[in-house]
Amino acid sequence: MSKLILRAKGIHRAYGTGHAEVKVLRGATLEASEAEFLVIMGASGCGKSTLLHVLGALDAPDRGTVEFRGENIFDLPPAVRGRYRNRDVGFVFQFYHLLPELNVLENVVIPRLVTHSFWSWRSIRRESRKEAAALLDRMGLADRAKHRPNQLSGGEKQRVAIARALINKPTLLLADEPTGNLDEKTGGDILKLLVELNVAGQTIIMVTHDAKVASLAHRRVHLSEGVIRETVNQDGARAHSAPTITKVAL
Ligand SMILES: Nc1ncnc2c1ncn2[C@@H]1O[C@H](COP(=O)(O)OP(=O)(O)O)[C@@H](O)[C@H]1O
Numbered sequence: 001m002s003k004l005i006l007r008a009k010g011i012h013r014a015y016g017t018g019h020a021e022v023k024v025l026r027g028a029t030l031e032a033s034e035a036e037f038l039v040i041m042g043a044s045g046c047g048k049s050t051l052l053h054v055l056g057a058l059d060a061p062d063r064g065t066v067e068f069r070g071e072n073i074f075d076l077p078p079a080v081r082g083r084y085r086n087r088d089v090g091f092v093f094q095f096y097h098l099l100p101e102l103n104v105l106e107n108v109v110i111p112r113l114v115t116h117s118f119w120s121w122r123s124i125r126r127e128s129r130k131e132a133a134a135l136l137d138r139m140g141l142a143d144r145a146k147h148r149p150n151q152l153s154g155g156e157k158q159r160v161a162i163a164r165a166l167i168n169k170p171t172l173l174l175a176d177e178p179t180g181n182l183d184e185k186t187g188g189d190i191l192k193l194l195v196e197l198n199v200a201g202q203t204i205i206m207v208t209h210d211a212k213v214a215s216l217a218h219r220r221v222h223l224s225e226g227v228i229r230e231t232v233n234q235d236g237a238r239a240h241s242a243p244t245i246t247k248v249a250l
Pocket residue numbers: 015016022024042043044045046047048049050051
């Protein structure tokens with residue numbers, strides 16, 4: 001039995017107030033175990049991004065708890081919660097969210113910068129850049145390090161975003177429709193990369209409205225009417241028809 005790392009219980013989140021209030025999450029409950037590839041499915045607008053943001057502490061719920069290794073992250077002092085957001089979690093978004101004025105390598109290094117003061121940053125700068133370069137190499141982007149995001153294709157941008165999400169070696173990778181903006185072939189390559197990361201031990205929670213994309217997960221759950229309905233547990237066997245997954249040393 002693998003170790004539980006995340007447990008979200010009774011998550012409620014509404015937007016707006018009074019007559020304009022929209023109750024998006026109404027008691028969503030969810031668990032993720034170490035090395036699991038969990039997919040949260042649901043129709044567009046059902047609250048998948050809202051839920052993922054709460055899981056990653058980018059947003060706070062109105063009610064409910066998110067326990068990371070047994071501790072409710074919303075009970076933690078803001079600075080400690082910030083560390084969770086920055087170090088324990090890596091985020092990949094549908095629209096990449098790269099900083100256009102920085103080059104690719106600098107974009108990947110940013111989460112490292114956030115965790116250090118100016119003076120300690122000076123001492124780890126070289127090492128961090130080296131690690132970022134190694135990650136870019138692993139993503140097949142070694143020759144793009146000095147490029148600006150707007151010089152890259154969508155698939156390349158998403159690879160940069162994945163490298164950025166991995167720079168602090170997060171326990172949990174949260175991916176919000178990471179292929180939603182890509183053509184089928186490019187999206188397939190990104191999914192293959194995520195599966196490779198997972199095979200190497202990375203815990204991943206991915207959100208998608210696309211059943212085909214969801215089919216590569218270990219476990220799929222459905223979000224509808226603000227709650228999670230458990231669906232398919234594939235007993236660890238992936239039922240995807242993705243390209244042959246080769247085990248890679250990551
Ligand atoms: N910041 C916000 N303010 C008001 N309404 C929002 C906000 N973010 C999302 N919503 C609404 O909440 C619902 C769920 O949004 P979202 O979590 O983005 O859904 P999904 O990711 O499943 O498409 C939608 O109806 C959306 O319009």
